[in-house]
Amino acid sequence: MKRSSIIIMLVVLAMFVISWLAKASSMAGVEDHNIWHGFLITFSAFLTLAILSFLYKDNPFYKFAEHLFVGVSAAYWMSMGFWTTIVGNLIPRISNSLSAFFEVPPIADEWALLLLPDSVTFFIPVILGIMLLLRLSRNMGWISAWPLAFIVGSTAGFNLVRYLRSDFIEQVSSTFVPLLVDWQGTGHFFSHLNLNASGQFVTMAGNWVIFLGVMCGLIYFFFSKEHKGIFGFGSRVGIWILMVTFGASFGYTVMGRISLLVGRLTFLFGDWLGLIS
Amino acid sequence: MKLTFLIACCVLFLGFPVAGFAQDTPEEAQPADSITTPIPAPPGNVTAWDTENDHGHSVSLSWEPSPDDGTGLGNVIGYIVFRSDSPDGPFVDRGVQPAGASGHTDVGSKEEASQDYMADYVDYYYKVRAITADSLVFAESVMVGPVQSYGQWFNTGRIPVLVFVLCFMAITIFFIQKAKSGANLFVRRLAGIEAVDEAIGRATEMGKPILYVLGLGTAADIATIASYTILGRVAKKIAEYQTGLIVPCYDPITMTVAQETVKTAYMDAGRPDAYNEDMVYFVTQSQFAYVAAVNGTMLRERPATNIYMGKFYAESLILAETGALAGSIQIAGTDEIAQIPFFVVACDYTLIGEELYAASAYLGREPLLLGSLKAQDYAKAAVIILAILGVIAMNVGLDGFKDLFYISN
Numbered sequence: 001m002k003r004s005s006i007i008i009m010l011v012v013l014a015m016f017v018i019s020w021l022a023k024a025s026s027m028a029g030v031e032d033h034n035i036w037h038g039f040l041i042t043f044s045a046f047l048t049l050a051i052l053s054f055l056y057k058d059n060p061f062y063k064f065a066e067h068l069f070v071g072v073s074a075a076y077w078m079s080m081g082f083w084t085t086i087v088g089n090l091i092p093r094i095s096n097s098l099s100a101f102f103e104v105p106p107i108a109d110e111w112a113l114l115l116l117p118d119s120v121t122f123f124i125p126v127i128l129g130i131m132l133l134l135r136l137s138r139n140m141g142w143i144s145a146w147p148l149a150f151i152v153g154s155t156a157g158f159n160l161v162r163y164l165r166s167d168f169i170e171q172v173s174s175t176f177v178p179l180l181v182d183w184q185g186t187g188h189f190f191s192h193l194n195l196n197a198s199g200q201f202v203t204m205a206g207n208w209v210i211f212l213g214v215m216c217g218l219i220y221f222f223f224s225k226e227h228k229g230i231f232g233f234g235s236r237v238g239i240w241i242l243m244v245t246f247g248a249s250f251g252y253t254v255m256g257r258i259s260l261l262v263g264r265l266t267f268l269f270g271d272w273l274g275l276i277s
Numbered sequence: 278m279k280l281t282f283l284i285a286c287c288v289l290f291l292g293f294p295v296a297g298f299a300q301d302t303p304e305e306a307q308p309a310d311s312i313t314t315p316i317p318a319p320p321g322n323v324t325a326w327d328t329e330n331d332h333g334h335s336v337s338l339s340w341e342p343s344p345d346d347g348t349g350l351g352n353v354i355g356y357i358v359f360r361s362d363s364p365d366g367p368f369v370d371r372g373v374q375p376a377g378a379s380g381h382t383d384v385g386s387k388e389e390a391s392q393d394y395m396a397d398y399v400d401y402y403y404k405v406r407a408i409t410a411d412s413l414v415f416a417e418s419v420m421v422g423p424v425q426s427y428g429q430w431f432n433t434g435r436i437p438v439l440v441f442v443l444c445f446m447a448i449t450i451f452f453i454q455k456a457k458s459g460a461n462l463f464v465r466r467l468a469g470i471e472a473v474d475e476a477i478g479r480a481t482e483m484g485k486p487i488l489y490v491l492g493l494g495t496a497a498d499i500a501t502i503a504s505y506t507i508l509g510r511v512a513k514k515i516a517e518y519q520t521g522l523i524v525p526c527y528d529p530i531t532m533t534v535a536q537e538t539v540k541t542a543y544m545d546a547g548r549p550d551a552y553n554e555d556m557v558y559f560v561t562q563s564q565f566a567y568v569a570a571v572n573g574t575m576l577r578e579r580p581a582t583n584i585y586m587g588k589f590y591a592e593s594l595i596l597a598e599t600g601a602l603a604g605s606i607q608i609a610g611t612d613e614i615a616q617i618p619f620f621v622v623a624c625d626y627t628l629i630g631e632e633l634y635a636a637s638a639y640l641g642r643e644p645l646l647l648g649s650l651k652a653q654d655y656a657k658a659a660v661i662i663l664a665i666l667g668v669i670a671m672n673v674g675l676d677g678f679k680d681l682f683y684i685s686n
């Protein structure tokens with residue numbers, strides 16, 4: 001390791017210790033376990049800054065924070081999976097004695113699939129799960145293909161009906177909008193022209209945008225014909241409408257991301273450094 | 278004489294309320310002190326039937342509002358629905374409706390342990406009570422019943438979904454058969470997909486690996502399924518060119534399918550020996566921990582090409598910006614509308630929404646995928662025609678056309 005790297009690490013370590021002690025002393029008398037809490041806040045700030053150091057370049061502090069994050073999160077989700085799925089959802093349905101051991105209340109029959117009690121039918125996912133775990137075996141790894149096929153196939157089947165309803169049929173019927181709203185002639189239209197949100201002009205303009213936007217967007221995503229001539233023109237209008245929508249979505253999302261940054265900065269300047277209340 | 282008159286007055290003024298109290302029961306006639314509120318007429322023609330298109334445990338009722346609801350005496354302020362599982366009672370309150378109402382749905386719980394449990398295939402009896410501002414003044418309808426609740430196997434309110442599913446299946450099967458028979462099905466050029474070959478070639482020349490990110494979806498998400506097909510094509514090309522491949526995975530099951538896909542691709546390319554299981558690995562199921570790990574991989578391994586295909590969320594811009602920082606050529610495709618803008622600004626090529634699904638057919642030219650793509654295109658054409666017809670119908674006052682597409686819950 002280079003000498004400069006060692007010096008940098010020592011300096012960071014010293015700053016960490018100083019910050020920890022300063023934080024702990026500022027919390028003394030205010031709460032119990034101030035040394036431990038001071039350590040936690042200082043460590044959180046250190047990890048935040050370590051991740052943000054990535055903006056400069058990859059460095060050992062970022063690597064440390066990254067590996068710590070990955071390891072802790074993997075272990076956390078494994079633990080969550082066991083306690084919420086196995087203990088929370090499976091054991092209470094199949095075994096009263098195991099439920100008592102894990103101190104979870106048994107769950108009464110709810111599904112009664114194939115007229116069998118849950119204590120029997122819930123062994124089906126257990127068997128599928130074990131078959132999936134056989135992937136770790138060189139000789140029996142092929143067995144895992146069956147539960148995988150079940151997962152992918154059944155979910156695709158459910159999603160077919162679900163998305164056909166929500167993303168197709170209901171969207172189609174929502175496109176049936178009147179293009180002439182409260183029409184009483186051009187004279188009446190121009191004499192009552194205003195930008196009132198519920199007014200005739202704005203409602204009509206909105207309906208025209210919906211109708212033309214859907215038509216041109218569908219034309220853009222038509223793959224069986226070259227986009228030339230009038231078809232190409234419709235496709236260009238479609239992509240313009242899509243890009244305007246994406247731009248608005250981009251701006252809205254960026255605002256959300258800035259608010260996340262504000263939250264982190266509030267932690268650093270408020271909870272850690274105590275510069276803001 | 279005076280004594281007789283006095284006794285008669287006592288009988289009149291004292292006996293009358295006594296008689297009234299003796300007759301009063303909570304469910305029957307009204308006491309004399311409500312003499313100022315007249316008794317309304319009861320609701321008429323009460324009917325009860327099993328609620329349609331549900332899983333059971335529900336009975337629907339309708340009635341003709343009381344003649345004194347809004348008209349006549351005008352003292353009816355609402356209706357209370359009572360239910361019993363015996364004609365002799367006791368009847369329990371099952372809901373209130375305001376004045377003017379002419380129907381009610383009595384929905385119970387399917388959980389036996391629940392206090393609101395309503396069993397199926399059990400006789401129920403109903404009465405509807407017209408109430409006034411005076412809680413002791415009301416009028417009840419005649420009792421109706423017995424009526425039983427039960428679930429239906431077929432929800433007639435979702436017939437439009439069935440029709441569309443059958444039509445779509447028929448079109449898909451037709452075009453798959455047509456593709457299998459050797460017909461040339463045209464698919465227009467997709468710039469993002471044509472760039473994949475170029476990107477793989479670039480990585481081979483530079484001697485650097487290709488990073489393929491499947492996104493944060495599960496193995497059953499449509500975008501992830503489309504990504505598997507593209508991964509297979511990319512992996513086959515990579516195997517032929519003997520370039521490196523890195524596939525960090527978010528979901529363990531996605532990783533399993535991806536490993537099978539890559540292994541099969543290497544075998545198809547005639548290079549099973551070159552396949553290394555460590556190419557496709559699980560990172561973590563935490564969103565930003567995964568992104569941190571992939572970012573680290575990008576800056577350390579310096580892949581020549583980054584391909585992002587699948588379902589992405591808030592991490593999309595972090596990935597794309599880091600890839601740009603590392604100097605990689607980037608091709609992205611997702612159906613997450615909120616993330617497409619980030620890929621558009623930060624990547625060299627972006628597949629928008631359905632182009633991701635079309636890419637798998639475009640790359641492989643398999644009959645199954647081509648036929649599906651053609652069926653989708655014809656479905657879109659049908660949507661365009663239906664939308665034009667629907668708009669015309671709305672503008673000429675044929676609102677019933679829209680009702681054809683109504684789907685009940």
